[in-house]
Amino acid sequence: MTLDADHPADDLPGEGELPDTIQEPRLWRDNGWTAKVIKNEDDDGWAVAMTKDGEAEPALVGPWTMGRDKKNPKPLDTAAFNTLVKTASEVIRRHEQQLHAMLHKNVSVDIGDERVTVTLDIVPDEFEPYAVLAAHDALGEPLAEVRVSAGFKLNATSAAAWVESGYGKPGAQGR
Template sequence: MTTTDSPDHIPLQEDRLWRDDRWTARIIKNEEDDGWAVEMTRHGDPEPALVGPWTMGRDKKNPKPLDTPAFHTLVKTAAEVIRRHEQQLHATLNKSVTVTARNDQRVRVALSIVPDEDNPSATLTAYDDADDSELASVNVSPAFRLTASSATAWIESDYARPRS
């Protein structure tokens, strides 16, 4: 049995539960009021990517059943939420600043942080802005603050490892 053939990945279309090869949509009781909510979970993820309100059915008691257009809209929305989260995380862990250094050389300094619960690390790298060639690279503390001033100071120190 392959991973996509496991019981959690077999396509399913019920009123309150839809599943395809990548996503599961589940209608749940809204814990905050008398209504309903829908949660979208990407297979393999520990938590739903999206939880939102769901429409009541005509009887005003039960939820409106899931259907193909609603499922596709939910998949698109949940995938966008994940994409934005990944972009935000990338921006948090990867920063860069371009400065003019000695001899009017434009240098792009990049900070790349590797999050790790036990041993986080970070690398500070300088690139020639003209041809993107690497000028220097050093390990720094993940708490290092990359600013135009700290980049310039690093360049002017002949790329000596900054103090934490």
């Protein structure tokens, strides 16, 4: 940006600060999201990147429509931006659901006439990942909890073996 009488240095955002709202043909920022229309490096078309404020990488990158001149991109507008925000938010939500499903598993087993729910919660520590294996009765009351390898395989067989063993540290049955 060039500084002049219309843009004094005091009015510039500080490092790391972003204006709350920008509504330009190729850059739109509002409600915690930024849409940026970019040249598609793979062909002659255009793409749009949707980035949530504070994130380094876009949550969504997709094709963008050409304008009437068939050379330049169609300008962003309120309707398009709102649709992009909704789509990008859904992508993030699905990613979070998938991650949750990978890190949190549970299985219920019947031991005698008692139903026990066994859960496995993986803690994805960068240096020493591990998991917590826990058991709860039919009312949700905790019965046992033990730290296990992040590679522990929870299934009906391993859960039943753990419960039947008296909740000791699982051995090879969980691998």
